[in-house]
Amino acid sequence: MSDDHEHDDGVHHERPASPIELRARALEALLVEKGFVSTDAIDAVIELYENDVGPQNGAKVVARAWVDPAYRERLLADGAAAIAELGYGGDEASTLVVVPNGPGVHNAVVCTLCSCYPWPVLGLPPSWYKSAPYRARMVSEPCAVLREFGLELPADTTIRIWDSSAEVRYLVLPERPAGTEGWDEKALAAIVTRDVMIGVALPAAERKSA
Amino acid sequence: VSAATLAKVDVALGTDAPLPRANGELVFEEVWQGRALGLGVVLLERTGASWSEFRDHLVAAIAAHVAAPGESAATAYYTAWLDAVEALLRRRNVSI
Numbered sequence: 001m002s003d004d005h006e007h008d009d010g011v012h013h014e015r016p017a018s019p020i021e022l023r024a025r026a027l028e029a030l031l032v033e034k035g036f037v038s039t040d041a042i043d044a045v046i047e048l049y050e051n052d053v054g055p056q057n058g059a060k061v062v063a064r065a066w067v068d069p070a071y072r073e074r075l076l077a078d079g080a081a082a083i084a085e086l087g088y089g090g091d092e093a094s095t096l097v098v099v100p101n102g103p104g105v106h107n108a109v110v111c112t113l114c115s116c117y118p119w120p121v122l123g124l125p126p127s128w129y130k131s132a133p134y135r136a137r138m139v140s141e142p143c144a145v146l147r148e149f150g151l152e153l154p155a156d157t158t159i160r161i162w163d164s165s166a167e168v169r170y171l172v173l174p175e176r177p178a179g180t181e182g183w184d185e186k187a188l189a190a191i192v193t194r195d196v197m198i199g200v201a202l203p204a205a206e207r208k209s210a
Numbered sequence: 211v212s213a214a215t216l217a218k219v220d221v222a223l224g225t226d227a228p229l230p231r232a233n234g235e236l237v238f239e240e241v242w243q244g245r246a247l248g249l250g251v252v253l254l255e256r257t258g259a260s261w262s263e264f265r266d267h268l269v270a271a272i273a274a275h276v277a278a279p280g281e282s283a284a285t286a287y288y289t290a291w292l293d294a295v296e297a298l299l300r301r302r303n304v305s306i
Contacts, residue, residue: 020242020285020288020289020292021240021241021242023292024242024245024246024249024288024292025242025245027249027292027295027296027306028245028249030306031249031253034304036252036253036256036257036304037249037252037253037256038252041211041248041252041256042245042248042249042252043248044211045211045216045247045248045251045252046244046245046247046248048211048212048213048216049216049236049244049247049248050236050244054236119217119220120213123220123231130225
């Protein structure tokens, strides 16, 4: 960020730069001077990280499916095409299958072999997703595992466990919680966490400040 | 650099030196931390340096880092990140 830009915005912070901040700036300036990097390229990477990777993509997909029944249908028919409509994708090698929760039906995702994960919509998998106990126990005793995540489902709930692979990745579409009537997509997306889309949590109708 | 590159970076860093995140989203407390990350990604992609070599430098830098009192995890991580970038450059005889 250049000082000119800050002045243009009328926001100039008086706080002096910390030593580490100065060091980071000096290293960047040096590498720009040597031609190894460009400021524009770094800006582009930061923008990618801020906008294009992480569970907020998946959360927007879920929120759209909640408010737009036609989108929901397209999402369930062809997950990859439907997320591409919102500008997400980049994992052409695998199919994205969206599995909807419904009355008495709960879905959860695991990768028993390694750590296959729908990263275009969820970003990086959490470390527990790759752990051997989760991978093994989610298949053999899903109720117990879900309970450990704090998710108590009614005893008669059908639990479907989806095993990801290099070819097929899964995303859980939770039911829209009661009490969210009239919420806009942004407010809805804010309650859809990564864990909700893996299927180890349910969204709660508690408004989050966006 | 595309979203696929960023996924590759995550895979390369693995669980040894994962980027600081909360609920799967990256944690940047200050602007310089995001720029440090961007700097490393662009440098490695442009020069074709190996991410596994960078990860080794980063793991070593994290282990060697002495946290200042009250220092946050993200500050510690991205300080080590800068150390790792410099270590990589020194290995390639780039004067810094």
